[in-house]
Amino acid sequence: MNAPSRILVYGVYGAGKSTLAARLAERLxxxxxxxxxxxxxxxxxEVPVAVQRSRIEEICRRDRWIIDGAYHGWRDVPLTRADLVVGLDYPRWRSFWRLLRRTAGRLVSGEVICNGNRESLRSVLSRDSILVWHVTAFGRARRRMRAWRSDPSGPPVLLFRSPAALDRWLVDLPTGSDS
Structure with a gap:
């Protein structure tokens, strides 16, 4: 198996998409x-959706990339170019617990995340909280990943139900120098 060169990492909030994307980038x-x-x-x-789409299109025109999500307004773009979709299809409790732990850690540490933003108690307790997003998006994300896997016209989709299964796959994944 040759190592893929265009990878979409997908899953619900808190599943570990960014962590996996970083690991794949380093390995490949x-x-x-x-x-x-x-x-x-x-x-x-929020960046306007048209601008988001333009940014994603520019990245996905390249021959080599990893992105850690696919959202409304441009989800089709990486799907048409990806060599592989890696879906983190973990149980709700696992991804929610990871998200809760990460969010609490960021609240305590004041960690700077995307573009200088920080999570705050106010944002966590709001209607737009990432915790609320997780609860409302979980089923849709899971159905979407499974539909992608069943679609023969799309890229190959690997779904992982546990971190242990993902780790076993990563051990056997060729490195960038193996391809």
Whole structure:
């Protein structure tokens, strides 16, 4: 198996998409484009969807990339160019627990995330909280990944139900120098 050169990492909020994308980028020597950096301006101002789409199209025209998400308004773009979709199809409890732990850690540390933004108690307790997003998006994300896997016209889709299964796959994945 040759190592893929255009990878979409997909899953619900908190599943570990960015962590996996970073691991894949290091192992395969591919450039990783964190989606949150493309979607959010300082002050948690969302980039207009048309601009998001343009940014994603520019990245996906390249021969080598990893992106860690696919959202409304441009989800079709990486799907038409990806060599591989890696879906983190973990149980709800696992991804929610990871998200809760990460969010709490960021609240305590004040960690700067995309474009200088920070999570705040106010944002976590709001209607637009990432925790609420997880709850409302979980089923849709899971159905979407499974539909992609069943679609013979799309890229190959690997779904991982546990971090252990993902780790076993990563061990056998050729490195960028093996292809």
């Amino acid at each position: 020597g591919l450039p990783w484009y964190p989606v949150d950096d493309l979607l959010w301006q300082p002050g948690w101002v």
